[in-house]
Amino acid sequence: MRSSIMTLGGDQRARATGRGRGLASRLMFAQVLVLLASVLTAAVVAAFVGPPLFHQHLLEAGHAPNSPELAHIEEAYSDASLVSLGVALVIALACAAAVTWHVTGRMRAPLSALADAAREVSRGHLGARVDASGSGVEFDELGRAFNLMASRLEQTEDTRRRLLSDLAHELRTPIATLTVYCEGLRDGVTTWSADTERVITEQTQRLARLAADLDDVSRAEEGRLALDVSPTPVRDLMWSAVQARREDFAQEGVELVADDAAAARSQVEVDPRRIGQVLDNLLANALRHTPRGGSVRLSALAVGDSVEISVADTGDGIDTDQLLHVFERFYRGDSARDRQRAGSGLGLTISRAIADAHRGSLVADSDGPGQGSTFTLTLPRTPAHRP
Known part of the structure; x- marks a missing residue:
């Protein structure tokens, strides 16, 4: 056990020592190894291949095999080869050092900037970014990836706050x-x-509804919604939504009209319970924003491989600036500030998340305040009912 602990400690010290060496020293060490291997290879080749070839050329040039001049010339050749290899090694080492210093200098600047930005992000300063260094495509791509990560973290933190x-x-x-x-x-x-019982019950139900809505929107946006998808007639979805809200519309004096003639035979691949939740949210939202005497129209239209289910009202309408925010959490238009009329502020957020989970979409449109609004839910049709 003791020897195992000592070995483990040695490995940790070795790893720590490896991490302690900088990029310049590692690059220089690698280049020195390459140079030594190259010089050693050249020396071996010069020692075993050069002398016999040189000796043969001297004999062919007319020198006697045993003449003193021949031995002196061959010795001079060996000395010249050795000196040349030594001088070449020194010059190569100097060039390697210069190249290493230049390359590591170009590499150290963007890496240091990236490390500094990463430390700032780790301290909670999510606005830290790195600029394009011009040190190469790889470093620029790394910088863009870091900036994208920091931007996503900053957006997530803003959303959380x-x-x-x-x-x-x-x-x-x-x-x-x-x-x-x-x-x-x-x-x-x-x-x-x-009256006391009614108020306490309403507020308790409001808290329970808020907790349930928060759970739904979190699971939907994280992709954890369990969907029981099956081919479902569009007419059945519309009929169920109308029946669930017909009494509420009658009490508020708002006309509810359903028109499924344009998509009477269409079927969609959906979870009926979840899409029913979306349609109920849209009808409830339209009812809250439509005054007595107004009307809400639920209609469907088959368009290519999809079915568009629309909820159009003649109520308050939506300002152009508000159209960009109607699907945000807890967002309410000015006309819905009354807490007695407003919901939890999560219904449209949940509805869009459910539509996205079905590979569909949910969009809002309005001509302006007082002109009513239209919410359009697009869902994929079943393969058998596609044109």
């Missing part, structure tokens, strides 16, 4: 209401009555 802020804002109202009523009941300021 905004979500926590919005969540705290959403929780504040029901919690404050429940606290006031609990303190009133405890101090005897108010008594338990039907």
